[in-house]
Amino acid sequence: MGDSNMPVRRRTVIGGVGAGVVGLAGCLGEEGSDVEESTDEADDADDVGDEGGEVQEESISVTGVWTEDEEEDFLAVVDHAEEETGIDITYEPRDTEAILTGTLIDYEAGVATADVVVMPSPARVQSDAESGHLASLTDTWDPEEFAPDPEFVSVDGEAYAAPFKMDLKPGFWYRSSFFDDHGLEEPDDYDQFLDLLAEIDGIEGVEAPLASGNGDGWPLSDVTEAFILRQDDGAQLQRDLIDGDAAFTDERVVTAFQEIQDLLQQGYFSEVRDFGIQYEFFWENEIPLYFMGSWTPTFGAIEDPDDLDVFMLPGTDAMVAAENWFTVPEYGDDVEAARTAVAEMVSADGQAVWAERGGFIASNLEVDDDAYDVEIMLELSEMADEVELVPDLDDTLGDPFQSEFWSVLTGFWAEPDQDVEPLVDSLDAVLQETVEEQDEV
Structure with a gap:
């Protein structure tokens, strides 16, 4: 919901320590030989990490419609997911039309618009899944614990989206x-x-x-x-x-x-x-x-x-009741990391983060009523329980x-x-x- 296209990174890995050590060794000359030796060993270790991928931090990108105040609320959920999973998550907001049209173009070219795409349209989820563009998210959420029915985002019994924010x-x-x-x-x-x-x-x-x-x-x-x-x-x-x-x-x-x-x-x-x-x-x-x-x-x-x-x-x-659905394109660099992040964001703990900040109705039924600090949000949740949702x-x-x-x-x-x-x-x-x-x- 906005025009901002600046990606927002919530966790930053700070490097550059090695250069400082090398510089120090050069100044010490022969007396710094022990430092040089340890530095060489560190470089060897880095080479192993680069080849084996053992020290590479997982990172994914998310694109969705939340901007301004809602963006800050979602980024709080991102912080939670990063802390729980160790995955570095970058968020880039787009307006609804840009997501709907942009993903069509990208997917047909075999490109992931982002590792996780927030899709407002269940019809598009099914269409994209039928075309082979999306990874299954069946294992990331249990329908028994959620208000939305997976039927609207499922193809051949597999759910290709996970429900997050429920907009009443x-x-x-x-x-x-x-x-x-x-x-x-x-x-x-x-x-x-x-x-x-x-x-x-x-x-x-x-x-x-x-x-x-x-x-x-x-x-x-x-x-x-x-x-x-x-x-x-x-x-x-x-x-x-x-x-x-x-x-x-x-x-x-x-x-x-x-x-x-x-x-x-x-x-x-x-x-x-x-x-x-x-x-x-x-x-x-x-x-x-x-x-x-x-x-x-x-x-x-x-x-x-x-x-x-x-x-x-x-x-x-x-x-x-309109849900915001997380989807994972098949063309992302790390589909499994994206699935892991989605599972954490849609969890009761993940959704409670935004519920406590207000303006959020959880799709996860395990989110406690105490999470709704803003009284009107709890009233809305109770109102939804008393009427038919369509x-x-x-x-x-x-x-x-x-x-x-x-x-x-x-x-x-x-x-x-x-x-x-x-x-x-x-x-x-x-x-x-x-x-x-x-x-x-």
Whole structure:
């Protein structure tokens, strides 16, 4: 989630001692012959190490989407993994689009983008595995100890990814202090939700009640999925869309788009801005409601996570849970070291490191509740236990649907008066194409 491409190394091996010893021997002359002899022996030992690989430290690289505050949180996990495994780990952040497109190009050329690639799309994991690009990670995690189902990242009974951070998409975040100051309450039904938006819209200093976050289109897709899920039997509808058993022209999907259209036409959604920048407007109470994920408490603009609360879109009894999956390309220099590092990072101890820092929901069920020092994170974890969890629609389907979905939604927010029917018709065609391509794999 950012533009930084600077690799970050968390452990550094310092060398150069030998040169200092040689220099000292030269100054001592004949009296330093003992030092010279010991130096020669050290050089011989180095030569053995170089030939046998016995003293070479294992090192791997990781690429993922975490930048800024989230990068620091992940690097704390990296520190833990390095200490436990002795493997030197370098991290290089990339944005989602760069990972999705870059790995396709690299893998086809037989090149590893990194030794460990954090992949947000289960569909891509399966596709890459079918093409022989990924190493099996079945032995790095026990599905009985994790919330995600390995089915979505498995081919022929082998899991080709390991689950790490679980991003929940719970609903609309707000500041408790803002609600208290203006006598606002969480809505119990959709009519109350509309009343709340109208009330917030009338408060001085508010640009719009709802934030329109954007990156490559994905934040708009999150809020759209929430409106799909609030329809009749929405959780099953989402699953059926993913499986190709429901059409995007389903009247419930049309209704979801029409509900969003109504809010757009009333001016309840803000100007579209980068999702990270929108947090600044959110914290200043200029855009008081923001449909975002469980990473929200850790963003830099959030000065006090204890002032945060969240409510689900009324009528919704299911929540999207999108996992960040570790994958290991077959083309890496040290596949086994990468597998070892992955196993440690997804372990209960590894995931607890980030959970204790906030903004993290563990996919490992063995992480103790005490790890959630930020109260709202524990509440989110408990909320997830009380509702049905469903896969992220576009992440699970992947391209070509995902790219088209993002593009259509960006255009919809820009021109909300357009007819909804052609939008869902075009998306349904791409949905069916995507499902057919997956069935052929």
